Amino acid sequence: MSRRGLLAVFLLLGACQRSSSEPPRTASVLDAGVAAVAPVTASPPATQAKPDASTAAVTALSVCHSEGKSPLEAARHYYDDERYEEALSCAAQAAALEPDNAEAHAERGMALSALDRVPEAQMAFARALAIDPDSPDGLLGAAHLYAVDLPSSRERDELGLLYSERGLAKPGMVPDMVVQFALISAMAFNDLGQADEALARAAIVLAHEPNNREATYERALALFELCRFSEAKAAFSALLSDPEHGAHAHQHVGLLLEREGKWKQAQVHFDKARELAPEDFPVPPLPSEADFRTQVANAVAALPEDMRKDLEGIPVAAEEIPVDDDLLSGEPPLSPTILGLFRGPPLGEPCDGSETPCRSVVLYRRNLARAVRTPQELLEQIQVTLLHEVGHLRGEDDEELAARGLE
Structure with a gap:
């Protein structure tokens, strides 16, 4: 199960007021706020444009059975009972009766999201936040x-983070909502490579709920990314038997043992992770050390002439995994799963004279093999990683390289 699936399950188990069970996709489409009318089967006149394929089979919503509650209250009740179609019917009625009620549109967005009707959910949340930019349910749902x-993706994680951080900063937020916003922020920060911020948000969750397993996992991941290896090992070891996080815990314990040079013990954990989550942890296409060096040399030879010229006199090495000194050379530390590294100042800047040569590039065999699924993908990733490091050689930072598709 992917990390995103983990949080979806966690939310479903009650840590958040609003959750998604990720049911199968549906093809029906609704107008914004009101139930659609079933389509007429007769052919349209010749002068009329034919309906778009996405709107040709529209199904009307059922009538909202509010059972003495307001439509919005009924929608929330149905949502909490995981009766998402009924929740959508009542939320749509609430939005139709009160078109300027941000919470009604947010509730509709949550039901649509639970039904995997993503474009409609996006519009519902956009409308809720246009009406009230501080709508708690609108911010949480979005x-x-x-x-x-x-x-x-970077853009989705950044957008989700903007919404969760806005909710977290809102004064007077009830503790339950604080936990939900902080948990989403912790996940987004980790996905964006901002482990220090992820660690702080996980701490907020754990201060309210010390046994929160998802926050415990996000904390462990942040500790690993911050190169606090002994703390990360203890944190992941505590999750090895967890039914939702066990596969990822085994993988990370394997990575940590690998750093200690305990290759056979590490492989036991890698194998267990693969057994528990084969889709997340396929067998890496790991070439021999000699073959990997050849692949790196071939990638250098395939660079454009101007890049090869920039690399003249700069060694391009092949190593197994990053060493601690490299990871801890800056603040914050580099991720232990980096695929490559450029050492030294960019071209045009003076060397400090402490190392000879003062510039070098290294690509990591094991990290690269774990980042792909096939030998062909490995060759492609070696080339992309090499282009990324040449970008650093030329003075580009990670944000600039990501904008060019070299993340």
Whole structure:
């Protein structure tokens, strides 16, 4: 199960008021705020444009059975009971009766998100936050959608983080909502490589809920990324038997044992992680050390002429994993899972004379192999990583390289 699936399960178990069970996708489409009318089956006149394929089969919502509650209260009740179609019907009625009620549109967005109707959920949350930029349910729903429900990308994680951090900063937020916002922020910060911030947000959750397993996992991951290896090892070891986090805990304990040079013990944990989550941890296409050096040399030879010229006199080495001195050379530390590293000042800046040569590039065999699934993908990733490090050689930072697709 992916990390995003883990939080979805965690939320479903009651840590958040609003959750998503990720049911199968549906093809029905709704207008914003009111139930759609079933389509007429007769062919349209020749002068009319034919309906778009995405709107050709629209299903009307059922009538909201509020059972003496207001439509909004009924929507929340149905949502908490995981009856998402009924929640959507009542939320749509609430939004139709009170079109300027941000919470009604947010509730509708949550039901749509639970039904995996993402474009409609995005519009519902956008409308809720346009009405009230500080709507707690609107902020929470949008944060969860972008940082948890949808596949991870930098833009989605950043957007989800903006929503969760806005909710977390809102004065007077009830403790339960604080926990939910802080948990989403911790996950987004970890995904964005800002482990120090992730650690702080996980601490907020654990201060309220010391046994919160998802926050415990995010804390362990942040400790690992911050190179606080002994603390990370203890944190992940405590999660080895956890049904939701065990596979990732085994993988990280393996990575930590690998750093200690305990290769056979590390492999036991890698194998267990693969057994528990084969999709997340496939067998890496690990070439021999000699073959990897050849692949790196071939990647250098395939660079454009101007890049090869920039690399003249700069060694490009192949190593197994990053050493502590390299990871701890800056603040914050580098991730132990980096694929490559450029050492030294950019071209045009003077060397300090402490090392000869003062500039070098290294690519990491084991980290690269774990980042891909096939030998062909490995060759491609070696080339991308090499381009990334040449970018650093030329003075580009990580944000600039990410904007060019060399993250």
